[in-house]
Amino acid sequence: MASPEESASDSTPQTLPTDNPLLTDISMKQFRSFLGYYPLDSSNGCIPIMVNACTGKMGKAIIEEAESSGLFVVPVSFCSERKSGKIHKVRGQKFFVQGPANRERFLQYLLSVYPDLIVVDFTVSSAVNANAELYCKHGVPFVMGTTGGDRNLLANTIQDSQVYALVSPQMAKQAVAFIGILDIMADRFPMLFSGYSLKAVESLDQSRAEISETAKTAISFFNKLGVPFNIAQIESIRDPTRQPEMVIIGQDHVDCHELHAYNLASPGETARFEFRICIRGRSIYVDGTVEAVFFLARKVGGRDDKRVYDMHDVLKEGYVQ
Structure with a gap:
């Protein structure tokens, strides 16, 4: 992994070839081949997570802390359409970045490779409801610290789907x-x-x-x-x-x-x-987010009756990784 002082060129996005599935619907062959380099050893109980908006400062900080805490960060991230179809490096690791177009297709394949995937969402307020709808539609547990959006609609979407989720506009x-x-x-x-x-x-x-x-x-x-x-x-x-x-x-x-x-x-x-x-700074939010991932993974693994949580629940349980 690259050091925190990685050069600017290390994070410069590279455009994928035009026959790559991130740019066209022709084939997912390259995408599947890429993921083949990142197998998950489920025997050690490692939790796979996808950090959306990985190119942002918060996303990068979460990835660093998550890896340090023993989480398996999937090298794929959903971002804006403007950044779609490019490979970005975060701390020396390559990430496929996919915009809104065709992201359901990619999420479905990711779930076939990493069935215990948990999504971490620190994107933008305008994407809150659409992102939650996507996660709920495909039954993906998620931690969302993104603020804004229609919070009533968000709560109803999660409640109707019965997906495990931890949503908190305050992650500290x-x-x-x-x-x-x-x-x-x-x-x-x-x-x-x-x-x-x-x-x-x-x-x-x-x-x-x-x-x-x-x-x-x-x-x-x-x-x-x-x-x-x-x-x-x-x-x-x-x-x-x-x-x-x-x-x-x-x-x-x-x-x-x-x-x-x-x-x-x-x-x-x-x-x-x-x-x-x-x-x-971001460290207090990052720490809270990683702790929230471990908390939610415990609830999913234990098939807890309650499905929707916030940071109050983390505090009440007193669970600290």
Whole structure:
């Protein structure tokens, strides 16, 4: 495997020959031949996963951690049509990249080679529902950390299919637990902060334009605690020219960070309480994702009655790889 300092040329995509099945429907011979170089030794219990959007920074980070954790990363990835029909290298390993066209055909063959496949999806919000529909149609268990999309439709699609899935817009289990503290407080001490005012700030990288589910959940708990506040009142910061000025983020993490700051003030401002989450970089999400894969594999292997999970379930079980 290549080192983290792999050269730019190592990741330069190569166009496949025109008779390759990634470009035409003539034959899957080359594709099958390629997969033949990556046999899975099922005797050691290795779990095969496919990381979609492998060319993105999150995809690359997940692949690295997954391999380090003993998972078998299938050298195929679904990406945008623009990147389809090319071979990309991720840490020195070649990956066939396939766009939306004909991806069902490739998924069906992958499942014949790797029947215990689990898909990891960190793509784009516009692809959430179509991707979930594909996985559910073919009965593929999946872990989805992609945010956005129609979340109600997503939940219904999974529920109707009875496919095993772990879906969580927040893959950092520590952040999930931290917000969970608010849930416990709201349940045990409703209206505790009645009369208090709230200032909420959320800063995310520019690619995540929508207010996060983390923020929406936090606000719902503050409401139960007696604080009148709605989502539209959140100060949403997405300006990459402004974010470096926020010392807690810094220039190095403008492209991947998550800041949630909630400041409660009593009438007269004689008392203040602050709740804050600040995440810089991808490592905490990557760790959570890999842990989620092991968790879901256990549920699939044990034929658990429950089919749909989130990071709360991972926390409750206390399973750590």
